Amino acid sequence: MLIDPKDFLLSSYNYELDTNLIAQEPIEPRHNARMMVVPKSNALLAKSLDLKVWDLLNQLNPGDLLVMNDTRVLQARLRVRLKNGSLAELLLIEPQEDGRWLCLGKPAKKMNPGDCLLLEASEQSSLSLRILNRDKTTGGRIVQFPASFGNRETMEDLLKKYGEMPLPPYIHRYDLSNIERYQTRYASKPGAVAAPTAGLHLSDQLLDALRRKGVFMANVTLHVGLGTFRPLQEENLNDLSLHSEWVEVKEEVVSAINECRCRRGRVIAVGTTTVRSLEAAFLAGQGSLQPFKGSTDLVIKPGYKFGIIDGLLTNFHLPKSSLLLMVSALIGRENLLTLYKQAREKKYRFFSYGDAMLIRP
Numbered sequence: 001m002l003i004d005p006k007d008f009l010l011s012s013y014n015y016e017l018d019t020n021l022i023a024q025e026p027i028e029p030r031h032n033a034r035m036m037v038v039p040k041s042n043a044l045l046a047k048s049l050d051l052k053v054w055d056l057l058n059q060l061n062p063g064d065l066l067v068m069n070d071t072r073v074l075q076a077r078l079r080v081r082l083k084n085g086s087l088a089e090l091l092l093i094e095p096q097e098d099g100r101w102l103c104l105g106k107p108a109k110k111m112n113p114g115d116c117l118l119l120e121a122s123e124q125s126s127l128s129l130r131i132l133n134r135d136k137t138t139g140g141r142i143v144q145f146p147a148s149f150g151n152r153e154t155m156e157d158l159l160k161k162y163g164e165m166p167l168p169p170y171i172h173r174y175d176l177s178n179i180e181r182y183q184t185r186y187a188s189k190p191g192a193v194a195a196p197t198a199g200l201h202l203s204d205q206l207l208d209a210l211r212r213k214g215v216f217m218a219n220v221t222l223h224v225g226l227g228t229f230r231p232l233q234e235e236n237l238n239d240l241s242l243h244s245e246w247v248e249v250k251e252e253v254v255s256a257i258n259e260c261r262c263r264r265g266r267v268i269a270v271g272t273t274t275v276r277s278l279e280a281a282f283l284a285g286q287g288s289l290q291p292f293k294g295s296t297d298l299v300i301k302p303g304y305k306f307g308i309i310d311g312l313l314t315n316f317h318l319p320k321s322s323l324l325l326m327v328s329a330l331i332g333r334e335n336l337l338t339l340y341k342q343a344r345e346k347k348y349r350f351f352s353y354g355d356a357m358l359i360r361p
């Protein structure tokens with residue numbers, strides 16, 4: 001695929017979107033969302049298909065492997081009271097050690113090192129927290145929680161009492177149904193602060209039907225954080241860096257992919273976070289997929305040579321986002337923008353609760 005210098009300018013990934021196309025609530029059932037289907041090669045020249053997510057049944061073959069991200073979204077948005085008595089907000093990002101957590105504060109300028117915060121929630125006792133310092137890289141705050149809440153698993157118990165689902169700011173409707181609907185059906189590893197949204201389309205019924213057809217499945221874990229959802233700022237993308245995210249690709253996933261290759265099946269990633277996980281493990285193995293557990297700051301942009309995936313199920317992403325760069329690396333930036341123009345003309349629904357795009361091998 002030829003590289004255009006414009007591929008490395010952030011402004012090249014901008015597009016206009018009618019706000020009425022930003023999905024405010026998910027489609028029911030999950031698999032009834034629309035799905036634009038386009039081949040990975042010659043994406044611009046081939047006419048895209050307008051189907052439903054349920055039609056994955058006809059797009060995938062027996063022997064194909066569907067790889068999903070099994071992270072579970074934490075109720076990571078917390079209401080806190082500042083020392084002056086006013087209310088503010090923390091968004092948990094990731095654990096440090098001994099109960100210290102990196103958080104984004106709102107309003108951050110009123111949260112200074114040494115300040116005490118009171119964590120509050122209906123029918124819960126207030127819990128005292130302390131801001132330890134600023135994080136220069138993210139602009140966030142390092143906040144001391146009780147030491148017993150030092151990892152994602154124990155913190156989830158606290159967040160169920162005090163926290164709210166961290167819906168993106170463009171979703172204006174919040175109710176308790178989001179606790180269930182802003183999770184994939186197979187979410188099992190607590191730690192994300194945003195959903196791996198492509199997986200929101202996969203219902204129990206669809207997954208069962210795919211298994212009966214002979215489609216194999218495997219799970220990776222990537223705890224979605226700033227590296228996925230934080231907007232890009234710098235116009236020059238040549239030296240782009242992204243915040244690291246925690247990944248685990250187990251031996252069983254490596255075996256499943258190797259077996260898929262042996263039977264000449266295709267590896268289809270559900271979501272950009274699954275792509276980042278698999279490609280990070282591939283690069284860590286120096287060009288050979290190996291089990292991997294740790295942080296990755298992998299940037300996938302035009303010019304990247306994919307080592308693992310053959311196809312991708314993804315959503316329609318925000319302008320100027322790192323996710324657009326990744327999808328452009330797969331099918332080309334101009335192709336992607338043309339497909340997004342078609343999607344807008346056809347009134348596809350965009351972003352987290354929106355419709356899907358299947359990029360076929």
